Amino acid sequence: MTTLDSPKTTAAAATATLTLDGATVEFTLGETLYEVCQREQRHVPTLCYDERLDAFGACRLCVVEVEGVRNPVASCTTKAAAGMVVRSNPARIDKFRRTLLEMVASENRETEVDAERGHASQELSGLIERYDARRDRFRGKQSGKSKLDDSNPFILRDYDLCISCYRCVRVCAEQEGDYAISIKGRGFHTQITVEFDGDLRESACTFCGQCVQTCPTGALADKKALEAKELPGEIELTRTVCPYCGVGCSIDLMTKGDKVIGSRPAMDGPANRGALCVKGQFGFDFIQHPERLQHPLVRGDDGELRRATWDEALDRAAKGFVEAKKNHGRKSVYAIASGRAPHEAAYATQKFVRVGFLSNHVDNCSRS
Amino acid sequence: METGGTRPGEGTSITTHDEAVAAADKDIIEAHANEPAPLLPLLHAFHDRDGFLSEAALRAVASGLRLPLADLYGTVTFYDHFARFPPGKAAARVCDGPICMLRGSSAILDALRKDGATPMPCAGRCDDPCPVLIGDQVLVGSSADALEERPSKLPVPNPGGYEECLFAAVRDPARKTLEGYLATGGMQGLARAVEVGAASVIDVIKDSSLAGRGGAGFPTGVKMQAVRDAVCEHLPTTRYGARKYVVCNADEGEPGCFKDRVLMDHDPFALIEGMAIAALATGATTGFIYLRYEYPQTQNVLEEAIAACVARHYLGSDVLGSGKSFHLYVRRGAGAYICGEETSLLNSLEGKHPFPRNKPPFPTTHGFDSMPTLVNNVETLCALPRILVQGAAWYRDLGLGKHAGTKIISLSGDVQEPGNYEVPFGLPLRTLIEDWAGGVPQGRKVQAVTMAGLSGGFLAGEALDVTLDEASIRAHGSFLGAGGIMVFDDSRDMVEVARQAMAFFAHESCGKCFPCRIGTQRLQERLEGSAGPTNHDDFLAELGDISEVMMSTSACGLGVAAPLVVTSLIKYFPDAVAAHVARTRNR
Numbered sequence: 001m002t003t004l005d006s007p008k009t010t011a012a013a014a015t016a017t018l019t020l021d022g023a024t025v026e027f028t029l030g031e032t033l034y035e036v037c038q039r040e041q042r043h044v045p046t047l048c049y050d051e052r053l054d055a056f057g058a059c060r061l062c063v064v065e066v067e068g069v070r071n072p073v074a075s076c077t078t079k080a081a082a083g084m085v086v087r088s089n090p091a092r093i094d095k096f097r098r099t100l101l102e103m104v105a106s107e108n109r110e111t112e113v114d115a116e117r118g119h120a121s122q123e124l125s126g127l128i129e130r131y132d133a134r135r136d137r138f139r140g141k142q143s144g145k146s147k148l149d150d151s152n153p154f155i156l157r158d159y160d161l162c163i164s165c166y167r168c169v170r171v172c173a174e175q176e177g178d179y180a181i182s183i184k185g186r187g188f189h190t191q192i193t194v195e196f197d198g199d200l201r202e203s204a205c206t207f208c209g210q211c212v213q214t215c216p217t218g219a220l221a222d223k224k225a226l227e228a229k230e231l232p233g234e235i236e237l238t239r240t241v242c243p244y245c246g247v248g249c250s251i252d253l254m255t256k257g258d259k260v261i262g263s264r265p266a267m268d269g270p271a272n273r274g275a276l277c278v279k280g281q282f283g284f285d286f287i288q289h290p291e292r293l294q295h296p297l298v299r300g301d302d303g304e305l306r307r308a309t310w311d312e313a314l315d316r317a318a319k320g321f322v323e324a325k326k327n328h329g330r331k332s333v334y335a336i337a338s339g340r341a342p343h344e345a346a347y348a349t350q351k352f353v354r355v356g357f358l359s360n361h362v363d364n365c366s367r368s
Numbered sequence: 369m370e371t372g373g374t375r376p377g378e379g380t381s382i383t384t385h386d387e388a389v390a391a392a393d394k395d396i397i398e399a400h401a402n403e404p405a406p407l408l409p410l411l412h413a414f415h416d417r418d419g420f421l422s423e424a425a426l427r428a429v430a431s432g433l434r435l436p437l438a439d440l441y442g443t444v445t446f447y448d449h450f451a452r453f454p455p456g457k458a459a460a461r462v463c464d465g466p467i468c469m470l471r472g473s474s475a476i477l478d479a480l481r482k483d484g485a486t487p488m489p490c491a492g493r494c495d496d497p498c499p500v501l502i503g504d505q506v507l508v509g510s511s512a513d514a515l516e517e518r519p520s521k522l523p524v525p526n527p528g529g530y531e532e533c534l535f536a537a538v539r540d541p542a543r544k545t546l547e548g549y550l551a552t553g554g555m556q557g558l559a560r561a562v563e564v565g566a567a568s569v570i571d572v573i574k575d576s577s578l579a580g581r582g583g584a585g586f587p588t589g590v591k592m593q594a595v596r597d598a599v600c601e602h603l604p605t606t607r608y609g610a611r612k613y614v615v616c617n618a619d620e621g622e623p624g625c626f627k628d629r630v631l632m633d634h635d636p637f638a639l640i641e642g643m644a645i646a647a648l649a650t651g652a653t654t655g656f657i658y659l660r661y662e663y664p665q666t667q668n669v670l671e672e673a674i675a676a677c678v679a680r681h682y683l684g685s686d687v688l689g690s691g692k693s694f695h696l697y698v699r700r701g702a703g704a705y706i707c708g709e710e711t712s713l714l715n716s717l718e719g720k721h722p723f724p725r726n727k728p729p730f731p732t733t734h735g736f737d738s739m740p741t742l743v744n745n746v747e748t749l750c751a752l753p754r755i756l757v758q759g760a761a762w763y764r765d766l767g768l769g770k771h772a773g774t775k776i777i778s779l780s781g782d783v784q785e786p787g788n789y790e791v792p793f794g795l796p797l798r799t800l801i802e803d804w805a806g807g808v809p810q811g812r813k814v815q816a817v818t819m820a821g822l823s824g825g826f827l828a829g830e831a832l833d834v835t836l837d838e839a840s841i842r843a844h845g846s847f848l849g850a851g852g853i854m855v856f857d858d859s860r861d862m863v864e865v866a867r868q869a870m871a872f873f874a875h876e877s878c879g880k881c882f883p884c885r886i887g888t889q890r891l892q893e894r895l896e897g898s899a900g901p902t903n904h905d906d907f908l909a910e911l912g913d914i915s916e917v918m919m920s921t922s923a924c925g926l927g928v929a930a931p932l933v934v935t936s937l938i939k940y941f942p943d944a945v946a947a948h949v950a951r952t953r954n955r
Contacts, residue, residue, distance in 0.1 A: 047882075057726045059882050060921040071920050071928070077726040092920075099917045103886040138890050138910060140899035164879055179436030183721060184445045186704075187877035188889035195441040196423055204438060 016082035021089070033075035033086060034062055042088040045097055045127050047104070047216050048165040049076050050120075052273055053174050059104075059165055061097050061127070064088050072096070094131075101133035107143040107188075108217065109160040111135070115235055116225040116254075117156075117218030119264050119274075124163065124217045143188050144219065152200045154207050154223055154282045161219035164190045168211035168220055175275055180204035181211065192219075209281035213265055213274060224282060225254060225262035233257050239266060242280040243346070244339045245366040247271055249280050260287045286340055321356070330357045339366030393425065397432035404654060405736075407433060407443075407719030408699050411450065416504075420456030435719065443721050446878075448488065448703030449661045455484045461501040465490025465623045466822070466854055466868055467780045468498040472510055476500060479512035489705065489872055490623035491662040494780035494854070495521050495787045504664040520626075520633040523788045527804040528795070533754050533766055533774050534747060535790040538635045544669075546676040549637040555682060557753030561645045562690045566596060569649040573752065575760035577772035582617055582708070582745030583820060583849035584925075585838060591742060594732035595650040598740035612652040613741040614643050614694075615731075616749055617713055618659045618666075621705040622821030623872060624852030627776040627788050628746035632659075632666045635750065636673040640696065642749035644677075644687055645756065647694040650742050655696040658713050661703045670698050705876035709924050710743040712878065723880040724924040745850070747776055768794030771837050775848065781817075781855035782808045793837045797827075800836065801855060812857035816940060820849025822869045823925070825932030826862070828940035845939075846932065863948045866937045867895035873930040884927025887918040891934055897952035907949045911938065 014029045020040055027036045032055060037044045047059040055076040063072035067085035072093060087093070104124065105111050111125050128135075144162035169181045169192065180203050184191040194203035212220045237252040242263070250269025254262045263284050267274040286292060296313035297305040308316075324332045337349040346364055353362040396417070400410040410433070414425040421444055430437040444450050451457055462468075462477040464487035476498055477487055485500075493499040493508055500507045500515055507515035523535050542548025549555065561569045574589030595612060616639065620628040632639055643655050659667055674696050677683040685693040704722055706712045711725035714736050735741020751773075755763045764772040771793035777800060780786040784806025791800060801807060801814060808814055816828040824846040827834065831844040841848050856865060874888035891914055894900040894907065901907045915931035922928045938945055 055726070056880075057923055058880050060923065061882075063921050074726070074921075074923070079728075096917050096921055099913045100882055100921070103890065103914070103917070104882060106890070107886055138886075138900075138914070140890050140893040143886075143889075163882070164885060166880075173436075173439075180438055182438040182442035182445075183879070184442055186446050186706075186879045187874055188879070188885055190879035190885065193442075195426075195438040204436070 016080075018080055018082065018084040018086060020086050027080045029080075031080050033064055033066075033073070033078045033080050033084075036080050036086075037064070037075060037088050044075055044088055045101075045130070046076065047123060047127070047163065048167060050167050050171065050214050052267075053167070053170045056166060056170065059100070059163075061100055063093060063096060065090055065093060098131045098133050101128055101131050102135075102137045104163050105133055105135050106138035106140060107163065109142060111161075111217070113161065113218035113221075114226060114229045116229045116261065117212075117221035118215055119213040119267070120167075120216045121218035121221065141188070144191060147193075150199045150201075152205075152207070152223075154209065154278070155200060155205075155212055156221040156223045156226065157200070158219050158221060159192055161217045162192055163217055163219075164192070165216060166192075167214040167216065168192060171210045171214045172205075176206070176208050176210055178204050178206055178208070180206070207278040207282060208276055209278070210265070210275060212281075222262055222282075224285060228256055228259065228261035231256045231259060231261070235261070237264070241343065242276065243341065243343060243366065244277075244279045244283065249276055251276065251280060253284075260284055325357060331359050331361060333357050333359065334361040334363075336362070337364045339364065389424070390428070393428040394432070397428060401432055404697060405656060405699055405717045405719070407435075408702065408716070411444065411702070412700055415450060415457060418456075419458050420451040420453055422452075433719070439721070443719070446704060446722055447661075447701075448875075450702050457503055459484035459486065459502075461486060461488035461491075463488060463491040463493065463497070463499045464868075465494065465872075466818070466865060467494040467624065467786075469868060470781065470860070471497040473498040476509075476512045476515075488662070488703070489621070489875060492620055492626040492629050492660070494624055494626055494778065494852075499662070501662060501664075506662070506665060520630045521787055522634060523630065523790065524785065526790065528791075528799070530774075530790075530792050531766060532790045533763060534631065534635075534638075534750055534776060535788075536754065537638075538631065543635050543637065546637060546673070546680060546682075553757070554637050554753070555641055555688075557756035558641050558644050558648075558682065558688060560756045561648045562688050566649045566651065569645060569756065570596065572756060572760050573649070576755045576763040577760075578748065578751055578755060578763065580745060581747035581751070581775065581850070583622075583823070583847075583851075588744065588748055591732060591744070592646065592649050594730075595652070595740045595742045598733045600739060611654060611739055612650055613736045613739060614646045614650065614652040614655040615710075615713065615717070615736060615741055615743045616643055616655070616657040616746060617708060617710060617743055618657050618663075618746050619701050619708040619713060620660055620663075620746070620850075621708045621876075622823060622850050622852055623869075624780055624818060624821040624854040625778045625850045626780075627778045627851060629663055629666060630788050631746050631750050631776075632663070633669055636669050637677070638750045638753055639670075639746055640673055640677050640683065642752040643696060644682060644694055645752045646742055646744065646749060648687070648690065648692060650740075652742060653693050653695065655694060656717060656736070657696070657698045658707070658717060659698055659700050660708075661701045664700075667698055667700055674698070704878075705872075706878040706924075706926060709926065712924075713743070714741065723878050726923070766792055767837075768792045768835075770794075775836065775851050777836065778821075778852045779805050779855070780853075782812065782814075782857040782860070783855050784809070791836050794840075795836045797832060797834050797836055797853075800853075808855065808857040812859060814855060815858040815860055816856050816862055816865075818852070818854040818856075818869075819846040820929070821852030821854075822872065822933060823847075823929035824849055825929075825934075825936035826866075826940055827936070831940075846936065861944075862937060862941050863895065863944050866933050867892065869933045870895050870930070873926065873933075877926060877930075881921075881923035881927060883918045884922045884924075884930065887914045887922075887927065888930055890914055891931065895934070895948075897948065897955065900952075902949065902953040904946055904949045908938065908945075 045061040048056050057074040057077040062075045064075045065087040144159035146160045147157040150157050172181045173179045182193050184193045233256045236255045242249040242251045249272035250266035252264045265274045265276040296308045298308040335353045337346045350362045396413045400406045430440045460480045491499040509515035570592050578588045579585045707716045709724050712722045716722040731741045731743050766774045774790050777789050816826040834840045870892040874892045877884045877888045879885045918927050918931045
């Protein structure tokens with residue numbers, strides 16, 4: 001049994017050295033060979049790897065040679081050990097990687113996919129290009145069957161593009177804790193699905209979108225962002241913080257021209273590390289919604305709202321506030337800001353109440 | 369998922385049909401939920417009751433064991449023998465293993481197909497084909513109207529006159545009861561183990577050179593020592609507390625292997641005694657026999673034997689007065705070759721998706737429930753009692769020349785006398801085939817044999833001069849493995865045999881690692897001529913690249929070994945391969 005008086009780990013983690021491509025490299029005990037290669041800026045390709053998840057060892061692209069071990073080892077699941085002699089990219093390994101990419105490419109309908117599909121959607125096509133993998137080898141049956149009739153509004157289930165890396169399954173279980181995604185069947189006939197092959201809406205899915213963002217082929221895709229794929233121009237990403245609640249998830253807001261087309265979780269967001277909820281992931285279409293209020297309205301004597309100028313509207317509001325304060329005191333005003341408003345508006349709202357009325361009667365709908 | 373409650377205002381005295389079903393489901397769950405490794409027995413209980421696993425049953429199991437429903441659904445679909453819909457278990461499964469395909473199983477399948485029969489991979493009756501599994505009954509016969517239940521074929525008396533370890537007493541019908549087992553020298557090894565203690569037992573086993581007979585050949589004594597020395601600190605408490613386990617791998621799924629079945633059917637107490645010895649040596653208190661689905665009668669034999677041993681204190685909370693406890697359970701698989709891979713097997717036992725685990729850590733420190741676990745094959749465990757009684761030197765000397773010990777070979781195919789043979793390591797393969805088993809049919813020649821069931825690929829030509837030991841066989845790029853050898857005479861189409869073999873590996877690939885998942889499929893397609901280059905050089909280049917990447921980068925032994933069928937086919941039968949490519953060109 002582990003006891004309280006067992007030796008404490010020292011502040012400085014224990015280190016050792018190994019030989020990587022002929023150079024002596026220091027590492028921290030517990031690190032994997034993949035992590036060492038990353039730090040030493042070796043290019044080691046992966047498709048099943050997501051640094052937030054337990055290393056899985058499925059794609060085998062990250063194999064490296066370790067002296068004294070007959071077969072190459074998966075660097076993602078192999079712990080670095082003192083004195084190891086590792087070669088990250090000898091010609092033999094390079095050939096294996098290319099062959100593996102050609103095999104993976106052969107099981108899919110296509111490998112070039114729209115960047116709107118998701119954060120990691122270009123990983124496979126990027127590697128195919130980098131390794132100059134041939135698309136015409138290893139022809140045969142295709143794996144995975146798309147379920148395009150799933151009526152949910154958020155996630156496209158285009159499994160024709162699935163390569164069974166299980167990142168969606170694992171992110172759903174390990175990160176989100178939903179355990180909504182199933183692995184049906186086995187071997188080449190493996191199919192990513194949910195319980196009893198139903199629609200996502202009848203499953204345990206909460207539409208957090210993490211499966212979409214970790215998918216390396218675009219098999220799971222952001223339906224809403226894809227609606228904007230015909231818009232001209234490149235996708236621009238702007239780092240901001242999701243306004244919907246107090247967690248403070250970092251997001252990259254996706255725009256094309258002056259249009260917001262979607263949002264993506266920031267993989268390096270300190271509060272969320274790539275996680276979002278359904279609102280932060282998919283809840284931004286109100287910005288361009290046709291029913292959105294686009295100019296001030298004031299209520300006429302007949303009780304109906306009519307379009308007004310900003311000056312008129314602001315005068316009307318100011319008058320109302322002044323009257324309320326005069327007749328009922330400074331605590332008669334309570335402001336509540338909307339989670340759909342920008343942070344600047346939320347800041348201005350609390351400033352307005354605190355400075356204008358000397359009160360703390362202010363809140364935000366997404367306080368948590 | 370409340371299914372049993374009643375809403376306020378509803379009559380409470382009337383039990384609806386749904387409530388009755390829910391109550392029955394609950395009874396099944398309660399009967400199993402608190403035993404170790406409950407998922408498989410629970411699923412089998414529903415599968416036996418209904419003939420298939422209904423949505424309601426899976427919902428009940430998920431909620432009863434607190435498993436995510438999606439996870440459970442996926443795991444159930446992994447197993448070939450779990451049916452989700454009628455006719456399910458009632459429909460016949462007909463063996464389409466390599467030997468049965470030579471013996472008319474296609475015709476049996478065709479005859480039974482109208483009743484929903486489907487093929488199943490090799491069911492381990494290659495010495496007595498063709499097996500048909502109907503419900504929990506295994507029938508054998510050469511045509512659909514000649515199917516009957518027959519006991520596992522006993523090995524013939526050793527044709528070479530060599531002394532045996534495992535089969536020494538197996539032909540004695542008395543061995544089937546505990547009384548008979550005791551009267552023929554049984555349980556003396558266990559008594560000896562209790563007397564000399566764990567350290568001495570491990571020393572004897574190390575000294576005997578016994579190594580894993582499931583195929584991997586890891587030294588058994590060294591593995592026992594590792595489990596004995598392992599500390600349970602990494603997970604201080606689990607559901608069952610910190611403890612060690614012994615797991616018997618009886619998931620004899622390798623096509624052409626049927627040796628474990630004969631040991632368990634005819635000498636079940638030897639396995640139990642071996643496991644009890646292993647438990648005493650390692651400090652394990654709980655054991656499982658993970659038995660393949662296709663051996664239902666064996667399950668009855670084992671469970672009756674275990675009950676007899678518990679009653680006489682050879683198992684239970686005080687084994688032979690040693691003060692040590694060892695509780696043994698049989699767990700039935702559900703049709704997945706990969707569960708013969710030890711870490712897949714452990715995941716299956718734990719109720720997880722049966723993908724192999726990444727190693728290290730190894731089961732000796734992180735096995736069942738992440739606890740130190742000794743996983744050994746039936747044959748390995750069955751050897752322990754006699755080694756303890758007769759001594760390490762006796763066992764070593766059973767081998768020929770510098771080789772130590774014996775190996776059971778399951779020999780089948782085109783030989784006069786197929787069956788299990790306990791051979792001394794180092795025996796020439798030709799002696800086994802020609803002298804012991806009567807050779808191929810009159811007028812025929814041996815064209816090729818498979819090694820390690822199917823995993824070792826083919827040997828042919830001069831390679832047939834190997835002796836039966838790993839060093840000799842590995843020199844030819846193959847391996848002895850679990851000891852299945854299938855013989856094909858010169859009338860057989862080896863490309864077709866290779867196609868069937870690759871169809872098996874593709875069917876059984878778990879789908880975790882890319883090279884095996886895609887590679888087995890692509891190799892199968894090329895061997896059946898349904899896809900791939902029709903130019904000979906391109907054809908060979910694709911086969912070569914796929915095989916090389918599978919052998920070098922696959923995550924477990926299945927993917928590493930599967931391409932041997934292809935590489936050995938190309939090596940020994942280049943003309944047949946060229947003719948095959950030419951045929952696909954003309955198609």
